[in-house]
Amino acid sequence: MPGNNYKQIVFLSGKGGTGKTTMAFAVSSLIKDKVLIDCDVDAANLYLLVDPVSQREYQFSGGKKAFIQKEKCNECGLCETLCRFGAIKNFTVDFLNCEGCGFCARACPSEAILFEKNISGSYFDCRLDDKTGFYYARLFPGEGNSGKLVSEIKKKAKESINGSVKYVFIDGPPGIGCPVNASIAETDFVVLVTEPSLSGVHDLKRLIQLLQRFNLKFGVIINKHDLNPGLTSEIELYLQNEKLPLLGKYPFDKRIAESIKKKIPVTEINKEYKIVSENVLNRLENYLAESKKQKLMEQ
């Protein structure tokens, strides 16, 4: 496998709506040999910007669900007693609550409970008009196991990577839970997109704690920095004190919504965005080169 010549970059934010997708699109649009993966499987948005020309759909099964066969059930009620998720009432399984543990099916004395694979979403293997690989997914409403779907879509994307690909850009999900953990697996660098709001900073710090547990390299983008200059300086000071790299600062711009509508990178609407994005990319490349050097020295 020529494989690991590429670098995997993940965009995360903790808080939603800070600009992960916009930034991932802006920065990645400056590079040619890349693969794009949208790992926000709950609410994918990147496909709205990149316009895939072809796509192949794959089904995803997050797990199994229980189903009680009325004709075999003798209504002993054991399943209802055993189920920890309150998913069984009146000898019927509520699919939304069923965790897929199979406890009931295994315990049922009259073998009345079927326990079968459940299709909980699909993912798409797409090509853009310049042949760039693009992957995204759609989890069906209310389904769980989004972490598994993230892992599956990443695996699919990597199967198609050839030697010329330099970067895999991943648009990550919000939060700090299971899909985020699956997104940062095997990653080389995490770009944290934050904003100078109390909640943006609060969520950034929780996410940093998570990344530090995994010993991951990361840098920070402050989006909408001019909305609260005081808090922006506080974030900068915090990053300085913690010796964490600041990758760039983007101004607040109402025209972003328009750029999304027109499917063009914000870098083409706002000149400052282009300059900042180029700087972000340069810094990113420097950090990656540095960490490669460090690894070689350690060996």
Added chain:
Amino acid sequence: MIISIASGKGGTGKTTVAASMASVLNCSVYIDCDVEEPNGHLMLKPEFKNEETVYKLLPKIDYNKCNLCGRCVDVCEFNALINIKFEIVIIEELCHSCGACSYFCPGKAITEVEKEIGVVRSGMFNGNSFFFDGLLRVGEVSAVPLIKKVKEKTSTKNITIIDSPPGTSCSMVETVKDSDYCVLVTESSPFGLSDLKLAVGVLKTINIPFGVIINKYSENFPDTEKYLKEENIRLLLKIPFDREIAENYSKGILPVELSEKLKEEFLSVLNEIRVEVESTGINAG
């Protein structure tokens, strides 16, 4: 009455809307179910009074009784148990606490022990309103057990406002599923609209009445209103895209604190919701 506030997309203004509703009401209950990244406390600034630790159950194997038969491994649907010949390894993050392993263990070698997954914090704001939120421990991957715990704070007497995590998966459904009404918050952008449609899909599936608030509203993006009209979905409120609102939000100031007009609008939205809930009689549960 329980009103949940949700959105597919993050950052559309769920917390701003939920906190605004909770703060314009007298004697309300606010519950933040976004346990991965709770922010409601930053806006409502409650005086925290209490913190309860929340646990999940994990299997513990007594090797005096275990003969490594591997039955527990077979019945674990989540691959949380691995038999490495001389020991059964437990991968805590994968365990869903279903209890199957201990139930089926022929040697009764498995008991269940508690592991901390987060806390439920409680306090008061605006003098007589109640505040609750859940804070998931960093590194813990499964939010649903903690969401269930925070939701137990729902009041039957007072109006309860529940702030949902973003997305449309299990965490969001767990949060909104027992609500009398759900308010979906979207924003004037293609991202906002795309994710709104997904969230509408969830609410139709689980059969919860809902309406929409368009936040960061801009006339340049009429698509959202067109969609709502076509689908016959009630538009509850439009909050303009305003730099001042964004600036104040960044400082933890709610827009209703500065605009009497918006405060009145929120009160009338709440009233509209109450009328709809009472007329459909869903309130019975």
